[in-house]
Amino acid sequence: MSPTPFISRNDVLSWGRVHRQLQEVAAPRFCDELPALLDGSASTSCLAIGLRRSYGDSCLNSGGAVINMGGLDRLIAFDETTGMLRAESGASLSQILAFAVPRGWFLPTTPGSRFVTLGGAIANDVHGKNHHQAGSFGCHVSCFGLLRSDGSSHVVTKDNQPRLFAATIGGIGLTGVIEWAEIQLQRIGSAYLDVEIIPYVGLDEFWTIAEESVGKFEHTVSWIDCSSRGANFGRGIFSRANWREDEVFTPHDDQAWKNVPFDAPAFLLNRFSVAAFNELYFRASKAKTGIARQHYAPFFYPLDAFLNWNRLYGRRGMFQYQCVIPADEARVAITSLLDGIARSGQASFLSVLKTFGERASPGLLSFPRPGVTLAIDFPNRGVDTLNLLSRLDVIVSEAGGALYPAKDGRLSPEMFRRSFPRWREFLEHKDPIMNSDFWRRVAE
Amino acid sequence: MTGVNKGIIILGAASAIAEAAARIWAAQGARFVLVARDPRRLDVIASDLKTRGAVEVAAVALDCSKLNADVELDAMVKKLGGLDIMLLAYGTLGEQKRLEADPDAVRELIQTDFASAVAWCLAASAVLERQRSGALLVIGSVAGDRGRRSNFIYGACKGGLARLVEGIAHKLAPIGARAVIVKPGFIKTPMTAAFEKRGLLWAKPEAVARVIVKAAERGGPVVYAPAFWRWIMLLIRHLPTFIFNKLDI
Numbered sequence A: 001m002s003p004t005p006f007i008s009r010n011d012v013l014s015w016g017r018v019h020r021q022l023q024e025v026a027a028p029r030f031c032d033e034l035p036a037l038l039d040g041s042a043s044t045s046c047l048a049i050g051l052r053r054s055y056g057d058s059c060l061n062s063g064g065a066v067i068n069m070g071g072l073d074r075l076i077a078f079d080e081t082t083g084m085l086r087a088e089s090g091a092s093l094s095q096i097l098a099f100a101v102p103r104g105w106f107l108p109t110t111p112g113s114r115f116v117t118l119g120g121a122i123a124n125d126v127h128g129k130n131h132h133q134a135g136s137f138g139c140h141v142s143c144f145g146l147l148r149s150d151g152s153s154h155v156v157t158k159d160n161q162p163r164l165f166a167a168t169i170g171g172i173g174l175t176g177v178i179e180w181a182e183i184q185l186q187r188i189g190s191a192y193l194d195v196e197i198i199p200y201v202g203l204d205e206f207w208t209i210a211e212e213s214v215g216k217f218e219h220t221v222s223w224i225d226c227s228s229r230g231a232n233f234g235r236g237i238f239s240r241a242n243w244r245e246d247e248v249f250t251p252h253d254d255q256a257w258k259n260v261p262f263d264a265p266a267f268l269l270n271r272f273s274v275a276a277f278n279e280l281y282f283r284a285s286k287a288k289t290g291i292a293r294q295h296y297a298p299f300f301y302p303l304d305a306f307l308n309w310n311r312l313y314g315r316r317g318m319f320q321y322q323c324v325i326p327a328d329e330a331r332v333a334i335t336s337l338l339d340g341i342a343r344s345g346q347a348s349f350l351s352v353l354k355t356f357g358e359r360a361s362p363g364l365l366s367f368p369r370p371g372v373t374l375a376i377d378f379p380n381r382g383v384d385t386l387n388l389l390s391r392l393d394v395i396v397s398e399a400g401g402a403l404y405p406a407k408d409g410r411l412s413p414e415m416f417r418r419s420f421p422r423w424r425e426f427l428e429h430k431d432p433i434m435n436s437d438f439w440r441r442v443a444e
Numbered sequence B: 001m002t003g004v005n006k007g008i009i010i011l012g013a014a015s016a017i018a019e020a021a022a023r024i025w026a027a028q029g030a031r032f033v034l035v036a037r038d039p040r041r042l043d044v045i046a047s048d049l050k051t052r053g054a055v056e057v058a059a060v061a062l063d064c065s066k067l068n069a070d071v072e073l074d075a076m077v078k079k080l081g082g083l084d085i086m087l088l089a090y091g092t093l094g095e096q097k098r099l100e101a102d103p104d105a106v107r108e109l110i111q112t113d114f115a116s117a118v119a120w121c122l123a124a125s126a127v128l129e130r131q132r133s134g135a136l137l138v139i140g141s142v143a144g145d146r147g148r149r150s151n152f153i154y155g156a157c158k159g160g161l162a163r164l165v166e167g168i169a170h171k172l173a174p175i176g177a178r179a180v181i182v183k184p185g186f187i188k189t190p191m192t193a194a195f196e197k198r199g200l201l202w203a204k205p206e207a208v209a210r211v212i213v214k215a216a217e218r219g220g221p222v223v224y225a226p227a228f229w230r231w232i233m234l235l236i237r238h239l240p241t242f243i244f245n246k247l248d249i
C-alpha cells in the first residue's frame, strides 16, 4: 500500500462555482489513510470535504489541503428494529436512501439535495422541509468518530463529550475529520407522499397558510417569486405533505439523471428570462393546485433530476443568500428583503421561503433557529451582486437574523459574529490545522 | 450453482472496482470469501457487505501474488460449498519509466499482474470444470489491446491475461461454465489517483461494477467497461502505425 497522494488541482469547486483556486486534494478509500493525510498537511492546513454541495467557500481551502471523503462511503451497521444506522462519513444521503427506503426507513430530515454526504450534513447541521417537527439533522445524530490532527481519535456522544459534540455538529469541518456517524432513521409507511399545492399571492397569505399547516403537515416549504413587483409582489406556491401509508417502498434511481455538461453562456439568465420562467412556473403550479401522490425524489429533490444544474449560471457561477429571521421581526424584514431584491432585478428563479420550528439545534454554530428562512440564488454579476447582498445584510442584521455558512461565500466577520454569538466558545474546540476559505475570511 | 445465495470469491477485494461489484452482489444475498492483503481493510469491507445483505462474509488476508497462493483456492471453495463466481481484481499499474530501468521491479509486476493471476485462473478453471458450472471473471484492461509507450509492460500482462481467459472460456464453453475478461477503460480509483480526471472518458468504479455483475450471468468472453471502450479500442487497434506513432498515449 503506497501512501495516498495529494494532487494539486484547481478544478475542485464549490456548488456556486465562483471561487477557483489551487488546492492539494487527496481521495482516500479507507479511514486508516487519514492520520497520514493529516500529518502530511500539518505544515499548511487541511479540510475534510464531502460532495461540495455547499455554495460558497466553506468547503474550500485555497493553498492548503483538502481530503475528499467521498471514497469513505461504507455502511458499518444497521439495526432493522430500531432504525439506527452507522456509516462512514462519505456515504451520501442518496446511498443511504437507496439502502434504507426498501427496508421501510427514511432520513430523519433531508436537505434539498440527496447528493450530500453524511459528514457534510452533520458539519452544516442541515435542515429540511420537516424542520418544524424534526429539528435539524444534528438532532438525530447519536454519536460519531472524530479524528483530530494531534492523532487522537474520539467516539463522541452528547453525553460523553458534550462540548466537542456541540462544536462538531454545525462545526463546518473545523473540529477535525468526522470518520463515521450513527444516525436515527425514521420509519415510513411508503416511499410516496400526499402533496398539496397551494398558490398564494402576498406574504399575508403565506403567513396564514404556514401557520395553519405547522401542526397538520410533516413537510412544508414554499417557492416564492422574487422578481415580481406590483400586484404579483410576494406571490408563491406553498407545498405541504405527509407520508402515505401504502407500503410501496420503491427507492429513487440515480441512473435517471439528465446532465448539464457545459457552462451555459452568461446571457441566458437575465431579468427577462427569469421573469418569464417565474410566470410560467407560477401558472403551471397553479394548474396543479390540490393534492397529488408524489414520490419522495421529486418532492424532496426536484433539482437533483438535473445533474450539474449549477452550470446554467455560466462560468462566473452564482451566489446563494440564505438567512433566518426571528419570528417577531419576520413579517417586516422578509417584506423589505423581497422588496430590495425585486427592485434590484437580480434574483434568479430559485427562491425558497420556509418557517423553522422551535426545536433547538444541537450545534454551537448551527444555523437553524426559530423563525423564517429565505433562500435566493443570484447569478454572479460581480460588484453589483455583492453590493446588493450587503444591503440585504443590513436588513437581516437589524432584524436580529443570521446567514447560513453552507450557502455563503462573502459574508463579513461582523455579520458572522452577529449570526453566531457562540463563536468564541467554538474557538476552544477548533482543530489547529483544520481551516477553510470561509473561516479565514470570517474569523482570522 | 448453489442456489440464490451465490458463492463468490474475490481476489483483491480491497480494489475500488471489486468493492463496487461486491456491493451489488451483497444486496442480492451473496456469500463471500474476500481476499486482500490488509486484514483491517477486509474487516471494514466485510461489515459493509453484511449490512447490505450479504449472507456470509469470510475474510482471508493474503498476498495474492505470492508463489503458490493459488493452493488456497480449494479451501475457499470448500468454505463456500461450491463456486458460482470468482472475480480476480487485484493488480498494480507500475511506473513505466521506473520499470524500464529496473528489471527487479518488472519481475515483481509480472508476478503480480500476470504470473500469479495465471495460477489462480488455472486453479479456478479446474474447479469450474469439475462443477460444470460457474463463472471466472478477470479484470484486464484496455491497455492490453495495443502496446503503447505510456504503459506497455503493464499492458503486456493485461494482454496476456486476455489471451489466457479467452482460452479458458473456449475450454469451458462445451460444459456450461464460463470465463470472461473484463477490460475497463479510464476509471477513477486509487490506481489512477495521480492522473487528471477531467475528460468525459473517465468513469466511476460503479459503472465497471454493473458490467461485471452482468457479465457474471451471461454474454461473451470479452467485455469492455464502460461498453463504449469496445469502439474506441477497435479504432485504436486499427490505427495505421504512422498515425499511431504520432499519438502521445
Ligand SMILES: Cc1cc2nc3c(=O)[nH]c(=O)nc-3n(C[C@H](O)[C@H](O)[C@H](O)COP(=O)(O)OP(=O)(O)OC[C@H]3O[C@@H](n4cnc5c(N)ncnc54)[C@H](O)[C@@H]3O)c2cc1C
Residues within 6 Å of the ligand: A015, A047, A048, A049, A050, A051, A052, A053, A054, A055, A058, A059, A069, A089, A090, A110, A111, A112, A113, A115, A116, A117, A118, A119, A120, A121, A123, A124, A125, A126, A127, A128, A171, A172, A173, A174, A176, A177, A178, A179, A303, A406, A407, A436
Ligand atoms: C440543490 C441544493 C439544495 C440544498 N438544500 C439545502 C437545504 O434544504 N437545507 C440545508 O440545510 N442545506 C441545503 N443545501 C446545502 C447542503 O445541504 C450543505 O451544504 C451540505 O453541508 C453539503 O454537504 P456536502 O457533503 O456536499 O459537503 P461539502 O459542501 O463538501 O462540505 C460542507 C462542510 O462539511 C464539512 N465536511 C464534509 N465532510 C466532513 C467530514 N467527513 N468531517 C468533517 N467535516 C466535513 C466541510 O469541511 C464543509 O465545512 C443544499 C444544497 C444544494 C446544492
Ligand SMILES: NC(=O)c1ccc[n+]([C@@H]2O[C@H](COP(=O)([O-])OP(=O)(O)OC[C@H]3O[C@@H](n4cnc5c(N)ncnc54)[C@H](OP(=O)(O)O)[C@@H]3O)[C@@H](O)[C@H]2O)c1
Residues within 6 Å of the ligand: A001, A002, B011, B012, B013, B014, B015, B016, B017, B018, B035, B036, B037, B038, B062, B063, B064, B065, B066, B089, B090, B091, B092, B093, B112, B139, B140, B141, B142, B183, B184, B185, B186, B187, B188, B189, B190, B191, B192
Ligand atoms: N482504474 C483504472 O483505470 C483501471 C483500468 C483498467 C484496468 N484496471 C484494473 O482494475 C483492477 C482493479 O483496480 P482498481 O482500479 O480498482 O484500483 P485499486 O482500488 O487500486 O485496486 C487495486 C487493488 O489490487 C490490490 N493488490 C495489488 N497487489 C496485490 C497483491 N499482491 N495481493 C492482493 N491484492 C493486491 C490492491 O491492494 P492493496 O490495497 O493491498 O495494495 C488494491 O486493492 C486492477 O486489476 C487494474 O489493473 C483499472
